[in-house]
Amino acid sequence: MFRIGVLGSAFDPPTKGHVDVIEQAATRFDLILLVPSARHAFGKRSQPFAHRVAMLQALCETLNPPCALEVSTIEATLAANSNSPVYTFDLLTALEAQLGPAYSNLELGFIRGPDNADPKVWQNFYRAAEIEQHWPIFTAKQRIRFRSSDARVLLQGPARVDRDALCTILPDRVVDYILANDLYAPSALNRVPHYNQQDVQVLEHERCYDGFFKMDRYQLQHRRFAGGWTHTLSREIFLRTKAVAMLPVDLQRQQIVLVEQFRIGAYAAGFSPWMLEIVAGILEDGESPEELVRREAMEEAGLEVGALLPVCQYLPSPGGSSEELEIFCGLVDASTAQGIHGLEAEGEDIRVHVVSIDQALDLLQDGELNNAATIIALQWLQLNLPRLLKEHNPCD
Incomplete structure (x- = not known):
């Protein structure tokens, strides 16, 4: 046994x-x-x-x-x-x-x-x-x-x-x-009263659409800051499985790896649909966030990932979507990143770019990087780079 x-x-x-x-x-x-x-x-x-x-x-x-x-x-x-x-x-x-x-x-x-x-x-x-x-x-x-x-x-x-x-x-x-990692630091904002899910009353919940994506409709009430409850509100929500992203960083060479691929959402919004991004993917059944980004790093950029450092978790568009995104920083050897990657069966066509950290920050400043996960990850790197170089000492 x-x-x-x-x-x-x-x-x-x-x-x-x-x-x-x-x-x-x-x-x-x-x-x-x-x-x-x-x-x-x-x-x-x-x-x-x-x-x-x-x-x-x-x-x-x-x-x-x-x-x-x-x-x-x-x-x-x-x-x-x-x-x-x-x-x-x-x-x-x-x-x-x-x-x-x-x-x-x-x-x-x-x-x-x-x-x-x-x-x-x-x-x-x-x-x-x-x-x-x-x-x-x-x-x-x-x-x-x-x-x-x-x-x-x-x-x-x-x-x-x-x-x-x-x-x-x-x-x-x-x-x-x-x-x-400066965890548990007291909030700079006094949020009293502080509400949570117990302060919401769901009166009705129905599935509006059930295809590759899903959409639900809620009839609900929630507490008001001045006291009491709202009138009944109708809210529709776009449901998405959790996504995980990773910024590949080579501390020894002071470089990062970006991937470029076609995005239909950018096309529909009137932007160039070929976007520069960090490695990312959607969680599959039985897969942990760490396993996902290691797999995606190999599929999208041919990268093996060493240490994984947590960056943050956030909701990209909580006014209308349940999507949650978790970001890591992954330590890599950027010299192995090159070429065109992606899964043919999924129609992926992904080009790899290796740039210096300074170049990446210039792209960020110039607005050429315009998706949330990449912006957040690079700003985190800018804030934490001295600590990373000290703790992970690429010269050892």
Whole structure:
């Protein structure tokens, strides 16, 4: 019997409390999967998924449990194909389907933290009784009381961040990652009241169009800043699967790689339809954002990607589209990028351009780069280039 335990959480950030749960469960399983949530069930805001994955990977580097330990990004794939949260029952069902063929003697189990073991909390879990019937549950004891919210309070407080105080709650590598990427900095804007998905009432929801693309219509109300609720609003939304983009950067040569291809949207808007862009693609079933950009980099530019650095997640046009886009910076050897690429079956005709970072910023300044992902990625590079050169030292 090969026993895999699933520990799901926002991991926002991962704490020594999570470490204690892992250590308690490690003797019961051959492999523990750490699964960060892609979307909070109650609409709460979290750090971008890529940062939480990176923090978990930093956490794993500090541990040496008696079982294997892996970070799974399956929730990102599940969330990309649905507008609903990914519940624990859905996660376990998907993992069982994914892992079953690889392990003929698989026993999948759920690792439950002490907070969720509280009957008042557990009874609110989606299909809690069915989880208990279908999968064995390991419940960790409450031995220490470090919570992610404790770390966020320290990080978002008015005083300068006290690293030693953080290290009492979080593993050292996680603290280093947070401080290096300036995560959890307090907002410069006081948004009170601060609303989320619980402040929307959906009265009616219907599918208007169901082709290659999809369109839905909502009849809804939402809270008003001055109090009360709006009248019933009708809103149509264009549904798109999550996209992921990557800026290929060669720090040693101070170059980036751009791709040029035909875009029907630019043609319809009256722009030149041959656009200069960074590498990008749409998530496929069972694929993580990191796997996608590595695949697209090879298909579109013939590039192998080294380290992947999270840039941001954003909504390109939230007034009328559900599309979400996640951007990475990928470290590459630009000397291997050249020629014409693309999949013939998909009608792709992609030309590769290698330019210096200074040239790319000039193109940006001159308006020749006019799509959001490329603009955002290059502005991020301009802001972070000194840090990247220091941390990834291309001269070593």
